[in-house]
Amino acid sequence: MRDALRWLRPGHLGTEAEQATFRTLHSASLTAPELREGLTSGSAGRAIRHLRDLLGVPAVALTDTVTTLAWDGRFGHHEPDAAALAGIVLESGGTVVRDRRDFACSDAGCGLRQVVISPLVVEDRVVGTLQAFTSSASAGLVRAVTEVARWVSGNLELAELDASRTRLMEAEVRALRAQISPHFIYNSLGAIASFVRTDPERARELLLEFADFTRYSFSHHGEYTTLAEELRSIERYLVLEKARFGDRLQVTLRVAQEVLPVAVPFLCLQPLVENAVRHGLERKPGTGTVTIIAADQAGECLISVEDDGIGEDPEKVRRALAGDISVDSVGLGNVDARLRTAFGDDYGLVVETAPGAGTKVIVRVPKFAPGVHT
Amino acid sequence: MSAAGYSVVAVTAVVVATLAVGAYGWRFSRTTSDFFVASRTVRPGLNASAIGGEYLSAASFLGVAGLVLAFGTEMLWYPVGWTAGYLVLLVLVAAPLRRSGAYTLPDFAESRLESRAVRRLSALLVVAIGWLYLMPQFQGAGLALAATTGTGPWLGGVLVATVVLVNVLFGGMRSITFVQAFQYWLKLTALLFPLLFMVTIWLGDGGVSPASTGTTPGDSWESPLAGTGDQQLYTTYSIILATFLGTMGLPHVVVRFYTNPDGAAARRTTLFVLALLGLFYLLPPVYGGLGRLYAPDLIASGDTESVVLELPSRMLAGTLGELLSALTTAGAFAAFLSTSSGLTVAVAGVISQDGLGRRLGGVRAFQAGAVVAVLVPLGLALLTEGVGVAQAVGLAFAFAASTFCPLLVLGIWWRRLTDAGAIAGMLVGGGCAGAAVIATLLGMAPTGWPGALLAQPAAWTVPLAFLTMVGVSLATSRRVPRHTARTMVRLHAPEAVQLDRGILPR
Numbered sequence: 001m002r003d004a005l006r007w008l009r010p011g012h013l014g015t016e017a018e019q020a021t022f023r024t025l026h027s028a029s030l031t032a033p034e035l036r037e038g039l040t041s042g043s044a045g046r047a048i049r050h051l052r053d054l055l056g057v058p059a060v061a062l063t064d065t066v067t068t069l070a071w072d073g074r075f076g077h078h079e080p081d082a083a084a085l086a087g088i089v090l091e092s093g094g095t096v097v098r099d100r101r102d103f104a105c106s107d108a109g110c111g112l113r114q115v116v117i118s119p120l121v122v123e124d125r126v127v128g129t130l131q132a133f134t135s136s137a138s139a140g141l142v143r144a145v146t147e148v149a150r151w152v153s154g155n156l157e158l159a160e161l162d163a164s165r166t167r168l169m170e171a172e173v174r175a176l177r178a179q180i181s182p183h184f185i186y187n188s189l190g191a192i193a194s195f196v197r198t199d200p201e202r203a204r205e206l207l208l209e210f211a212d213f214t215r216y217s218f219s220h221h222g223e224y225t226t227l228a229e230e231l232r233s234i235e236r237y238l239v240l241e242k243a244r245f246g247d248r249l250q251v252t253l254r255v256a257q258e259v260l261p262v263a264v265p266f267l268c269l270q271p272l273v274e275n276a277v278r279h280g281l282e283r284k285p286g287t288g289t290v291t292i293i294a295a296d297q298a299g300e301c302l303i304s305v306e307d308d309g310i311g312e313d314p315e316k317v318r319r320a321l322a323g324d325i326s327v328d329s330v331g332l333g334n335v336d337a338r339l340r341t342a343f344g345d346d347y348g349l350v351v352e353t354a355p356g357a358g359t360k361v362i363v364r365v366p367k368f369a370p371g372v373h374t
Numbered sequence: 375m376s377a378a379g380y381s382v383v384a385v386t387a388v389v390v391a392t393l394a395v396g397a398y399g400w401r402f403s404r405t406t407s408d409f410f411v412a413s414r415t416v417r418p419g420l421n422a423s424a425i426g427g428e429y430l431s432a433a434s435f436l437g438v439a440g441l442v443l444a445f446g447t448e449m450l451w452y453p454v455g456w457t458a459g460y461l462v463l464l465v466l467v468a469a470p471l472r473r474s475g476a477y478t479l480p481d482f483a484e485s486r487l488e489s490r491a492v493r494r495l496s497a498l499l500v501v502a503i504g505w506l507y508l509m510p511q512f513q514g515a516g517l518a519l520a521a522t523t524g525t526g527p528w529l530g531g532v533l534v535a536t537v538v539l540v541n542v543l544f545g546g547m548r549s550i551t552f553v554q555a556f557q558y559w560l561k562l563t564a565l566l567f568p569l570l571f572m573v574t575i576w577l578g579d580g581g582v583s584p585a586s587t588g589t590t591p592g593d594s595w596e597s598p599l600a601g602t603g604d605q606q607l608y609t610t611y612s613i614i615l616a617t618f619l620g621t622m623g624l625p626h627v628v629v630r631f632y633t634n635p636d637g638a639a640a641r642r643t644t645l646f647v648l649a650l651l652g653l654f655y656l657l658p659p660v661y662g663g664l665g666r667l668y669a670p671d672l673i674a675s676g677d678t679e680s681v682v683l684e685l686p687s688r689m690l691a692g693t694l695g696e697l698l699s700a701l702t703t704a705g706a707f708a709a710f711l712s713t714s715s716g717l718t719v720a721v722a723g724v725i726s727q728d729g730l731g732r733r734l735g736g737v738r739a740f741q742a743g744a745v746v747a748v749l750v751p752l753g754l755a756l757l758t759e760g761v762g763v764a765q766a767v768g769l770a771f772a773f774a775a776s777t778f779c780p781l782l783v784l785g786i787w788w789r790r791l792t793d794a795g796a797i798a799g800m801l802v803g804g805g806c807a808g809a810a811v812i813a814t815l816l817g818m819a820p821t822g823w824p825g826a827l828l829a830q831p832a833a834w835t836v837p838l839a840f841l842t843m844v845g846v847s848l849a850t851s852r853r854v855p856r857h858t859a860r861t862m863v864r865l866h867a868p869e870a871v872q873l874d875r876g877i878l879p880r
Contacts (some may be wrong), residue, residue, distance in 0.1 A: 256550075
């Protein structure tokens with residue numbers, strides 16, 4: 001087929017050498033996304049065919065430190081040997097060449113006489129090996145295997161980086177959960193205590209609200225929840241704050257029913273409301289109003305949390321969004337980062353504020369995003 | 375005041391009410407500082423009324439009665455099919471579609487097949503179906519206004535298009551559940567109330583059967599499939615297939631399912647929709663039957679689709695008849711406006727998200743999308759004439775059944791579907807059905823069998839699309855999406871079941 005169509009490929013596609021480079025780069029680019037998932041039997045199985053294309057040898061194996069993850073090529077009866085051969089590199093730490101003395105073979109027709117083994121190194125630690133089986137290992141092949149192993153290692157390090165970024169995000173969500181401020185707990189319990197004698201029934205209801213609120217915040221929840229769940233938790237929070245502030249805290253809630261099933265990152269609104277209550281009330285005399293709006297906008301849901309409090313220096317907000325933790329705004333940067341991770345950079349927080357002008361935080365959430373569901 | 379005067383007042387009232395609701399629409403989203411209302415999701419009953427309000431279009435309101443008047447009981451397959459489509463939706467699609475988390479059909483295609491190419495093709499098809507469905511709404515509006523006030527045939531369409539566009543551009547990017555639900559009950563009232571008077575008169579006249587007054591002797595009004603032409607059986611089956619399977623591919627219907635909190639609620643909603651539509655579709659055929667007795671001249675003049683609008687004033691003398699005619703006219707305009715708004719929002723959403731979003735962004739993209747979504751079908755409506763409202767909507771159903779029905783049914787129930795298979799199936803189904811639609815709309819269709827095959831393509835294009843999708847999927851079995859098993863679990867496991875639904879990598 002390829003030969004029959006050769007007349008379709010004029011010379012401007014490049015010289016032989018250039019085309020070889022293109023083919024190599026193409027194989028490499030096919031392998032990279034697979035390896036970015038880390039070194040598992042699944043990713044190794046999908047990547048190994050392209051690795052054999054790169055090396056041009058009869059058989060290739062990928063192992064971790066103890067087991068064979070994938071094998072591609074002829075003479076599959078040597079697949080079990082790969083795990084044992086991996087042990088050699090763990091000791092030496094560099095590329096080695098071994099022959100039939102290390103992988104015995106009774107099959108006379110077997111063409112695998114030598115093997116080049118190169119370690120896969122992630123952060124100075126050997127995590128596996130790349131093994132190229134051949135009839136006779138040339139110096140060129142040894143060099144090629146070493147380079148390919150180094151390239152694979154680079155991709156595995158990127159995978160490690162992805163994984164640690166995800167772990168960091170998870171840790172931040174855990175931190176947010178634990179971040180229910182001690183003040184809030186102390187103040188809530190104080191407010192409840194004040195009702196115990198005068199209005200025991202109300203005190204009981206508030207305690208139940210408190211229990212439900214903490215259960216939601218500490219629950220082992222997936223990464224996403226529905227807007228309805230998130231608003232329910234905010235309701236409880238505000239009931240508790242109202243018990244403390246009484247009529248000083250005014251709340252307006254305007255929610256389009258259509259957007260209640262939208263998936264949002266867990267605890268992404270709670271910190272914004274907490275900020276609004278604090279900024280709208282705590283440092284200011286008289287009443288404060290918190291307005292929460294969730295509106296339906298075709299494919300998106302538009303949520304805004306607004307207070308009429310003392311406002312904030314825009315520069316400080318910018319630093320908070322950039323991740324400066326010295327700024328006193330609970331989790332603003334965290335919420336922003338998680339929204340961007342979930343929905344892309346178009347969906348970061350928008351904060352409108354100025355000293356003395358109140359604060360309005362706007363969150364846009366798409367109704368559907370690939371990979372985001374409750 | 376004359377009959378035309380009442381109609382003008384009624385249409386103006388509907389238009390003003392629609393614009394006012396658009397401008398102050400946010401008041402209808404629950405506004406309260408009493409918190410516990412906030413977490414209440416839309417109830418299935420309300421959601422079903424909203425679906426009914428958006429779904430019952432010009433074809434249902436005017437077209438069915440006209441078809442029954444002209445062609446007899448055989449045409450009852452249209453209302454039956456438009457209702458039964460929800461039965462298929464209920465059994466095969468409703469709950470898994472909701473559980474997929476998809477808001478639009480392209481969303482479903484992308485999340486199920488993990489392919490941007492399938493998404494883009496789906497988006498194109500959604501726009502095509504939306505246009506095809508919007509066009510007869512505008513034509514119907516022109517017809518209705520011409521019949522009641524004697525204006526030119528284009529004015530009604532331009533009026534509806536303008537109102538919808540103004541509403542979407544300045545009112546915001548939403549279609550409010552409460553308002554659409556109200557539209558259903560308005561349409562039902564607008565047909566039911568005059569009918570009570572008219573049936574009373576008919577009974578007073580002795581309750582003569584419509585079938586007994588054939589304008590031509592020996593015609594086949596009451597007996598299906600007795601007419602001339604041997605393609606009749608094929609045509610009937612094709613209508614059945616298109617209407618049963620097309621409903622699930624309508625963009626404005628699918629969008630409404632997102633509002634349900636979970637799969638079970640989606641099923642309950644669909645059940646309510648079946649009941650509401652079943653109730654509504656009892657009425658138009660009665661208009662058709664009575665029209666045969668009291669307005670037989672419409673058959674001769676070819677204006678059968680205006681029977682709903684004219685019948686009340688013909689059967690009831692004086693002001694009462696004129697008022698009731700004005701009521702049905704108002705109901706018809708409510709039908710045009712609600713269906714057009716729902717479709718425009720759905721189509722504009724897809725255009726802005728998959729076409730213009732990157733360049734314009736946000737609200738601007740949506741508004742540009744809305745302009746495109748309305749102007750193209752309006753132009754088509756003004757250019758093409760002579761295709762009945764019900765038939766044009768029928769073609770939209772055939773097109774939807776040939777493209778999205780295979781995608782949804784196989785996507786939900788067959789784990790070996792591949793992106794290549796889906797694309798091939800939708801291209802073949804959409805290509806064949808699309809060619810048939812264009813030939814019919816331009817009036818190029820030949821007579822006899824080829825004409826029947828083109829006028830009602832569903833009976834051959836739907837199986838063809840299914841076969842292509844299955845065949846190409848089997849041939850490209852290496853391309854089965856990586857996370858198919860996980861997606862399937864998520865689509866089919868009830869939400870109450872505790873299990874790891876997994877977070878798909880981006």
